[in-house]
Amino acid sequence: MKQRMDNTLRFWVDAAYEHIKREHGNLTKRQLVAQILRKYERRGDAMRCLNNQGKISWKATPQFLAMLADAERDAEDDLDDFP
Amino acid sequence: MSYLEGLPSYFWLVSSRLKKPVHDDVPYTTQALREDLLRLRNAWEDCQASRQRDAIYIYLTAVFDLVAWWTAENRAVERARKALRLRNIWVSDHIEPFAAIIQCTADPAKVDKRARSKWSRALRYALVQKTPSESLVQFIKRKGGINRCAERFRAHRLGRPSRLFSSE
Numbered sequence: 309m310k311q312r313m314d315n316t317l318r319f320w321v322d323a324a325y326e327h328i329k330r331e332h333g334n335l336t337k338r339q340l341v342a343q344i345l346r347k348y349e350r351r352g353d354a355m356r357c358l359n360n361q362g363k364i365s366w367k368a369t370p371q372f373l374a375m376l377a378d379a380e381r382d383a384e385d386d387l388d389d390f391p
Numbered sequence: 392m393s394y395l396e397g398l399p400s401y402f403w404l405v406s407s408r409l410k411k412p413v414h415d416d417v418p419y420t421t422q423a424l425r426e427d428l429l430r431l432r433n434a435w436e437d438c439q440a441s442r443q444r445d446a447i448y449i450y451l452t453a454v455f456d457l458v459a460w461w462t463a464e465n466r467a468v469e470r471a472r473k474a475l476r477l478r479n480i481w482v483s484d485h486i487e488p489f490a491a492i493i494q495c496t497a498d499p500a501k502v503d504k505r506a507r508s509k510w511s512r513a514l515r516y517a518l519v520q521k522t523p524s525e526s527l528v529q530f531i532k533r534k535g536g537i538n539r540c541a542e543r544f545r546a547h548r549l550g551r552p553s554r555l556f557s558s559e
Contacts, residue, residue: 311417336415338415339415342415342416342417345417346417346418346420346423349417349420349423349426350420350422350423350426351426352426352429352430355426355427355430356419356460357456357459357460358456358459358460358463358523359523360523360524361523361524362463362523364460364463364464369426369430370430370433371430371433
């Protein structure tokens with residue numbers, strides 16, 4: 309069964325998958341995505357919930373969204389520093 | 392620290408060494424439960440720090456969302472027991488998941504047993520009656536507020552119409 313995710317989390321899970329897939333050629337994408345979600349959940353970045361259809365799905369936590377917003381602001385500040 | 396599109400690697404990097412057996416599913420670990428409880432505790436503190444009249448819904452929504460998916464997996468009581476044990480709270484034979492999670496995450500000095508019971512009944516009413524597409528806040532307000540949802544749940548459990556809302 310495919311893991312349901314919100315768009316923000318999907319983006320970062322896909323990025324992590326691209327990063328590690330070459331080192332785990334023996335594993336399926338589904339297995340690797342499960343490992344990534346497990347890691348994200350353990351560090352408080354991903355959470356499960358019921359979606360609008362009442363199915364269990366994954367989404368980025370408020371903590372993760374706040375960190376992304378901070379990082380985006382930092383990146384914008386860095387850009388402003390360029391002449 | 393390396394960067395991807397200007398963002399710190401924290402956001403995308405996960406360990407490339409997988410030492411444990413790999414499964415297709417994602418087991419719900421004790422550490423994940425701890426993180427969920429911490430998030431609810433943060434939601435409690437956020438709602439306490441807010442001056443908005445509806446701030447309590449920040450917390451109640453977080454509690455509802457957690458117990459709702461536990462219930463969908465048919466593991467709510469078991470996980471609520473585990474949450475109580477993680478917080479070193481005595482676990483009785485008959486626990487109610489919403490009340491247990493509120494006990495684990497709200498300040499007991501501000502939420503007594505009676506308030507906990509009322510919120511728990513309102514949330515159980517929402518669990519039974521609310522459609523997934525409607526938000527908890529909308530649902531509770533549409534049904535007349537937290538107190539009335541708690542009353543409706545009591546009537547629903549007894550199998551008779553609420554005396555306050557006998558038209559239903």
